[in-house]
Amino acid sequence: MQRTNFGDMACSIARTLDVIGEPWSPLVLRDIWVGMNRFDQIQADLGISRKVLTERLGHLVEHGVLEKQAYDNRPRYEYVLTAKGRELVDVLMVMVGWGDKWLAGEAGPPVVYRHHACGEIGRVDLRCSHCGEPMHADDIDVLPGPGAAPEPASAG
Amino acid sequence: MQRTNFGDMACSIARTLDVIGEPWSPLVLRDIWVGMNRFDQIQADLGISRKVLTERLGHLVEHGVLEKQAYDNRPRYEYVLTAKGRELVDVLMVMVGWGDKWLAGEAGPPVVYRHHACGEIGRVDLRCSHCGEPMHADDIDVLPGPGAAPEPASAG
DNA sequence: ACTTTGAGTTCCCTCAGGGAACCCCAAATG
DNA sequence: CATTTGGGGTTCCCTGAGGGAACTCAAAGT
Numbered sequence: 001m002q003r004t005n006f007g008d009m010a011c012s013i014a015r016t017l018d019v020i021g022e023p024w025s026p027l028v029l030r031d032i033w034v035g036m037n038r039f040d041q042i043q044a045d046l047g048i049s050r051k052v053l054t055e056r057l058g059h060l061v062e063h064g065v066l067e068k069q070a071y072d073n074r075p076r077y078e079y080v081l082t083a084k085g086r087e088l089v090d091v092l093m094v095m096v097g098w099g100d101k102w103l104a105g106e107a108g109p110p111v112v113y114r115h116h117a118c119g120e121i122g123r124v125d126l127r128c129s130h131c132g133e134p135m136h137a138d139d140i141d142v143l144p145g146p147g148a149a150p151e152p153a154s155a156g
Numbered sequence: 157m158q159r160t161n162f163g164d165m166a167c168s169i170a171r172t173l174d175v176i177g178e179p180w181s182p183l184v185l186r187d188i189w190v191g192m193n194r195f196d197q198i199q200a201d202l203g204i205s206r207k208v209l210t211e212r213l214g215h216l217v218e219h220g221v222l223e224k225q226a227y228d229n230r231p232r233y234e235y236v237l238t239a240k241g242r243e244l245v246d247v248l249m250v251m252v253g254w255g256d257k258w259l260a261g262e263a264g265p266p267v268v269y270r271h272h273a274c275g276e277i278g279r280v281d282l283r284c285s286h287c288g289e290p291m292h293a294d295d296i297d298v299l300p301g302p303g304a305a306p307e308p309a310s311a312g
Numbered sequence: 313a314c315t316t317t318g319a320g321t322t323c324c325c326t327c328a329g330g331g332a333a334c335c336c337c338a339a340a341t342g
Numbered sequence: 343c344a345t346t347t348g349g350g351g352t353t354c355c356c357t358g359a360g361g362g363a364a365c366t367c368a369a370a371g372t
Contacts, residue, residue: 003327003360004203006183010266012255013186013248019259021179023329027162030169034298039350047160049330054351074338076349081293084258089293090282092169094250099168102220102240103175107303110166113296115284121299122286126246128271130278132288137237137245140269142190143277147263159329159358179360195319205361210320230369232318 010149016091019063024048026092028056029081032066033089037078060085093124166305172247175219180204182248184212185237188222189245193234216241249280 007018020026024046031042043053057079060066065085071078081089093113100109100123115122128135163174176182180202187198199209213235216222221241227234237245249269256265256279271278284291 004179011183011186012252012260012266013182015259016251016255017182021182023160023177026169026173026177027167030167033293040348043350049332050351051331051353052329055328072338072349074349075336075351076338086293087257088254091247091250091254093282093291093293094247095172096168098244098247099172101243103171104168104303109301110168110303110305111298112301113291114299115286115289115291116295116297117289117291118284118287120284120286122284122291124291125283125285125288126249127281127283128274128276128278129281130271130276131274132281133271133273135249135269135271135273135278135280137189137242137249139272141272142267143270145265145268147260147266149266196317199319205363206320207322207362208360211359228318228369230318231320231367232369 010147019060019065020088020091022056022059024052025056025060026095028053028060029065029085029088030092032079032081032085033092037080039077039079094126097124166303175216175221176244176247178212178215180208181212181216182251184209184216185221185241185244186248188235188237188241189248193236195233195235246280250282253280 005018006014006021009015020029027046028042028048031045036042036045039050039053039057042048043050046053048056057066057068061068061079064082065088066079067082068077068079070076096109096111104110112121113123114120126135127133128139133139161174162170162177165171176185183202184198184204187201192198192201195206195209195213198204199206202209204212213222213224217224217235220238221244222235223238224233224235226232252265252267260266268277269279270276282291283289284295289295
């Protein structure tokens with residue numbers, strides 16, 4: 001965990017980092033997204049320390065991103081995404097897009113997405129919810145919103 | 157920095173985390189995105205330790221996300237986003253969208269985006285690059301791509 | 313000469329991450 | 343019944359990254 005508490009900042013990036021900003025958290029989320037729902041599976045897949053995995057899973061459950069479900073009469077559990085967690089996967093998908101473009105190298109992307117709606121391999125594309133045109137860093141002005149902090153400009 | 161090296165994994169999420177996965181990095185990027193380009197500005201705004209800020213800026217420059225530019229005859233520098241860095245802001249924008257929805261509370265979002273193309277306040281929306289329809293976690297199948305690792309399924 | 317300012321370095325201290333061993337419970341096995 | 347197996351964690355110690363504050367350095371400004 002980062003030592004500074006990001007959750008109290010008036011910035012949605014910082015607040016989001018408070019949920020998935022710790023090392024390993026996004027990868028834990030990814031594993032669960034693609035169907036690795038059990039402790040030992042995730043631990044083996046990522047090579048994460050069991051101690052840290054316990055902590056991360058607890059943190060994600062606490063923040064309502066995951067749910068812990070029993071799957072047997074024995075004390076056996078698996079972790080599944082909540083609605084909140086599924087929407088957080090959007091962030092992962094965009095990370096994948098960037099990594100595919102800038103870091104994948106000659107081998108090409110490790111995975112691709114087939115879109116149910118069209119059946120084609122597609123990438124994720126950011127568009128304005130209002131007009132549907134592309135919406136990236138240079139296409140917007142960042143303005144203070146209703147929940148802005150009193151004095152300083154912050155990009156949250 | 158996380159102790160485990162994410163950059164070598166066959167997963168674009170892990171590789172992206174290798175660039176901006178360390179604590180503070182996304183917030184440093186955000187500050188520079190909204191025009192806080194100088195060391196002391198960023199340090200004061202975030203309350204990050206100077207030691208760590210030095211390290212993060214160096215790391216981001218090294219990975220081609222930022223450029224360090226002299227802005228005076230004196231040894232004075234500022235940090236600006238490269239094209240690679242500007243595209244990384246996509247990830248931040250989606251984090252903002254999620255944080256606004258799930259974490260902002262009654263006060264509402266700390267900032268809003270005005271889209272140049274339509275002039276309206278809009279949010280960012282994920283769509284399929286192929287058909288233009290919404291594309292989220294549940295709308296896709298994740299399939300191995302050309303750069304997939306030999307054996308295991310991984311969501312990269 | 314003295315102060316100021318931006319941009320870092322250096323130092324020490326604490327606490328989070330890594331690694332490996334250990335524990336608990338319930339079912340299956342002999 | 344006693345033992346093994348396997349999932350799901352705890353506990354322990356060690357190292358190294360983050361926090362904080364002080365220090366440095368170079369070029370102006372006065």
